[in-house]
Amino acid sequence: MEQQRCAWANVSELDKEYHDNEWGVAIHDDNRLFEILSLEGAQAGLSWTTILKKREGYRQAFYGFDIDRVCQMTEHDIERLVINPEIVRHRGKIESVINNAQQLRIIQTEFGSVDAFFWRYVDNRQIVNHWQKMSELPSSTDLSKQISKDLKKRGFKFVGPTTVYAFMQAAGLVDDHLQHCPAKKKSA
Incomplete structure (x- = not known):
């Protein structure tokens, strides 16, 4: 089969660049x-x-x-950000970033790092799927539902199962590049 990138990445040059160089690459840095x-x-x-x-x-x-600097952000910062056109100006989403930073700091204390917390869900090994068509990719999985539930229990916001699965893909916990995609790990 001819090699071509995953269909979602053909929207813009920015999408192509992100897909080719970041999406599905394992991230281990807390920030x-x-x-x-x-x-x-x-x-x-x-x-x-x-x-x-x-x-x-x-x-x-x-x-x-x-994480530490975001934890220190205040209501004044939120008011400043809800009028900032450089980000999505949704108060709840802005507040969630600060809230989630505070929760991540607790996780760092409890697990040693954010990295250790998330990667334990996949036994410190990337899940490599072997999809042939975009229609096969799930929007969530049992694992993303479990992580979402665990995060919500810890007080995180904007972490539903679909968002968590997208996070897993973006952070490289899951490699969902299609089999014919040139970005698919060759060892997979």
């Missing part, structure tokens, strides 16, 4: 995992292209997703 979780939560109801276009704005607004 990057926080960024991905935050951006996936921001995407709820919107296109991923919209979020990619605003990613730099998010990085500036949330101090490069430095």
Whole structure:
């Protein structure tokens, strides 16, 4: 079969770049995992292209997703951000980033790192799926439902099963590149 990238990545150059170089690549840095979780939560109801276009704005607004700095953000910061056109100006989504940073700091204390917390769900090994068509990709799985439930129990916001599965794909806990995609790991 001819090699071609996953169909969702053909929307814009930004999507192609993200797909080819980031999506499905295993992330083990706590602040990057926080960024991905935050951006996936921001995407709820919107296109991923919209979020990619605003990613730099998010990085500036949330101090490069430095968990400790975001934990210190106040109501004043929220008021400033709800009028910032560089991000999605949804109060609940903005508040969730700060709330989730606070929850991640607790996780760092309990598990040693955000990385250890999330990667334990997959026994520290990427799940590699072997899909042939985009229609085979699930929007959520039993595992994403379990992680979502666990996160919600810990007080996280904007972490439904679909958002969590998108996070798992973006953070590389899952490789969902189609079998014929050039970005698919060759060892898989």
